[in-house]
C-alpha cells in the first residue's frame with residue numbers, strides 16, 4: 001500500500017512516499033519558499049536527486065508540482081494519482097480532542113481550524129495541505145497524526161498550570177506538548193533496543209524547535225514544551241523558559257507592544273538572540289574560534305538540557321536511557337558532550353570517542369560503566385505517521 005506523507009508548513013511542504021507495511025521509502029522531497037519569488041523543489045527518487053526553482057504562489061501549486069514529478073514518465077514513481085491509497089498529514093495542534101490518529105472528516109478539519117488559535121504558525125499551513133490533498137487525491141483516505149497526541153497521557157499534576165482552574169476547564173489552558181511523533185518514534189526504538197519490559201527514558205529532540213519528554217513505560221508523562229511550542233529548552237530563535245514578569249517589564253517599562261514581545265521571544269531570541277546565528281553549525285564554528293558569546297550560548301543551551309534531565313529523572317524515580325535526536329541531537333557531538341558533562345551522579349557517563357563518531361544508525365555513546373545508556377537515534381516523523389496511518393486503515 002502506497003502512503004504519501006505530507007508535512008505542510010506555512011511556506012513549505014515536506015513529502016515522502018512509502019510502501020507499507022514494508023516501510024520502503026519510494027521517494028521524498030521538499031517544496032520551500034511557497035509564496036516567495038524563488039520557490040524551490042527538491043525530489044529524490046530511484047537514486048536521482050533533482051533540484052528545481054519555480055514560481056510557486058500557493059500550497060496547491062506546490063502540491064500539483066509534486067504530483068507532476070510523481071507521475072513523470074522518467075523520474076516518476078506512480079502511474080496514476082489513485083495509486084496512492086492513503087495520505088497521512090502531520091498537524092501540530094490537536095488540543096484535547098484527539099487521543100489517537102484519525103481519519104479526516106469535516107469535524108476534524110473544524111477542530112484543526114479552531115486550534116489554529118493555539119498554533120498560529122503551524123495549523124493553518126497544515127490545514128491548507130489537507131484541503132489541497134483532498135482535491136488532488138480524491139480516492140485516497142486522508143489521515144491525520146497530531147503532534148499533541150503522544151502527550152495525551154501526561155497526568156494532571158504535570159499538565160496543569162497553577163493558574164485559576166476555570167482557565168483550564170473553560171479555556172483549555174494546559175500543557176499540550178509537541179514533536180509527539182518524534183518522541184514516540186525514538187522512544188519506541190529505544191525500548192526495543194534496550195529490551196526492557198518496564199522503562200524510564202528521556203527523549204531529547206533538538207532541531208530548530210527543541211523539546212524533551214519523560215517517557216515512562218512507553219508513555220509521555222512530562223514534556224518541556226507547554227501550551228504552545230515556546231517553553232523549556234533554548235531553541236534556534238525561541239527563548240524557552242523565562243520569567244513571565246519579563247513580559248510585563250518589556251511592555252510597562254520598555255514600551256514594547258505585545259506583538260513586539262511575541263516576535264522578540266519567538267523569532268529573535270534563543271541561540272539567534274544570544275549569538276546572531278541560528279544555525280548551530282555556525283555557532284560551533286565561532287565558539288571554536290574563541291567567540292565568547294557563542295561559547296556561552298552553547299553552555300547555556302546544554303545547561304538547560306541538563307536541568308530537564310535531572311527533573312525528569314526525579315519525575316520517573318530513575319533513568320534507563322537518554323536519547324538524542326533531530327538535526328542537532330543527531331549531529332552535534334558538542335551539545336551532547338556538554339549536556340552529559342558532570343552527570344555521573346545520575347549514572348550518566350559519555351564515551352567521548354563514541355560520541356565523536358558519525359553515523360546515521362542508532363548508536364550507543366556511553367561508557368561500559370555508565371548505568372544509563374546514552375543513545376543517538378535518528379528520528380523519522382514521516383515513517384511514524386506512515387505506520388500510524390497504515391495501522392488505522394488496514
Ligand code: ADP
Pocket residue numbers: 206207208209236278279280281326327328331332
Ligand atoms: P527542524 O526542527 O526544522 O526539523 P532539524 O531537526 O532539521 O530542524 O534541525 C535543524 C538544526 O540542526 C539546525 O539548527 C542545524 O544547525 C542543526 N544541524 C544540522 N546538522 C548539524 C551538524 N552537523 N552539526 C550541528 N548541528 C547541525
